[in-house]
Amino acid sequence: MVGKKVIITGVPGVGKTTVINTAMKKIAMEGVPYQNINFGNFMFEVAAAEGLVQDRDQMRKLDRHVQKRLQKLAAEKISTIDGNVIIDTHTSVKTQNGFLAGLPEWVITAIMPDVLVLVETDNDQILIRRLSDKSRVRDMESSKFIAEHQVLNRAFAASYAMLTGCTVKIVVNADFLLDKAVEELSAILR
Amino acid sequence: MVGKKVIITGVPGVGKTTVINTAMKKIAMEGVPYQNINFGNFMFEVAAAEGLVQDRDQMRKLDRHVQKRLQKLAAEKISTIDGNVIIDTHTSVKTQNGFLAGLPEWVITAIMPDVLVLVETDNDQILIRRLSDKSRVRDMESSKFIAEHQVLNRAFAASYAMLTGCTVKIVVNADFLLDKAVEELSAILR
């Protein structure tokens, strides 16, 4: 398909949504349009269209093999979209049983992205942002655990890049430096 | 097959065996039975059954391609076992030529585990445990090298999870906190 496929990820609280939305506005004004797809929502729509679920909560109760099939189907649908696409998702997801690949082999090879962006910042800054954000209920984790998650995300990212040939771009979204993060992401999207 | 497949790994001296045995007793008392398979021993039995070796030392002298075939065969046999299975092995193994994947592609995709557990703790604690353990002859390594091994293990773990969809659970077995490690592992096994 014609167009760039850019996957954007970051641990909860890093400010991924703000960076994406601001960068999208900026480059839209420059005449570079992007469609923004949230992978989780997109997969839910695929499942709902099949009549498998009616609300998001039912998604995680699906059989592992059904989930895998839906993930793959969603990824294949995304790969056929014409034009530039941002895929908003997670490099890895924290679950009760540990970290789960957000882009397992059957997903990442179906999407075959051009770039995988990791939005990162200092673990302490993420912790403070989570504590300050009253609009969302988030698991409270120590700075040490956030570090663990960010370290593992880099390792997952390398394995995705090894398999697909996409680049891995780290965009730092530091306190007071949102503009810098937005400009770095915009340069990738252009 | 029915049942959970949980791979449990950790660098020498981290206390993996103690954590596994204590957690297995605990959950057996709760009525959750697990079979504990040491991957190295299991592979030896497969090789011995074929008449290829008579003792463990001969294993490492086998041709690389024969080793690969035996690894795969052992993994396939494990995958057909009914019921809950712990696979006790290594995320990566130190050899004279560097770190070797303990669960290369042909092994991890045959087992298709539910969870990969990394038992970890501070590098200094591992060093002291090794120095204190007179029951086993272990290579003496600096704390820096142990750090290198644990860092690489996380990277290997992410690549295994990318390929199979298993979760990566880090269980910290810190000094004086064995109970915590056992409870965390038990929660995974339940």
Added chain:
Amino acid sequence: MVGKKVIITGVPGVGKTTVINTAMKKIAMEGVPYQNINFGNFMFEVAAAEGLVQDRDQMRKLDRHVQKRLQKLAAEKISTIDGNVIIDTHTSVKTQNGFLAGLPEWVITAIMPDVLVLVETDNDQILIRRLSDKSRVRDMESSKFIAEHQVLNRAFAASYAMLTGCTVKIVVNADFLLDKAVEELSAILR
């Protein structure tokens, strides 16, 4: 094919070339011959033989799919070489769009190396070596960025090893300790 395939990598400024050349001389004197192939040059020759390019600059302008095909072809040609081979390349390459796998799946599985060597040293030492080296024009990066690159390289290395079963050997090329690095590499090559 008969012979060892050893891939040697390291970030710019780590002193990879010096370590390789010194180790090759040392083991040649011991009667262990190695052929040294620069992967980038080799791929250029493959492309030039097809009439696709006339100089190195044209390589990066080739279509992504053509590049992929050439990478694979070069890797397959290397895999058929008899005798011991050093492949001088990069674990990951810094580009404008982020880090690119130097040995993506279609390259590493074609080469099927015995060992992947990461030549590493402290980030600060690399920075100072780059600042001191007036013979080459190199991007100036902060020590923090060099750290990021070396961390990601370990993760890439683990994913290559997971896929192929090669070992990952870290050779530290510290200031004043070139002899140690050369001896460690020589031990791998012997």
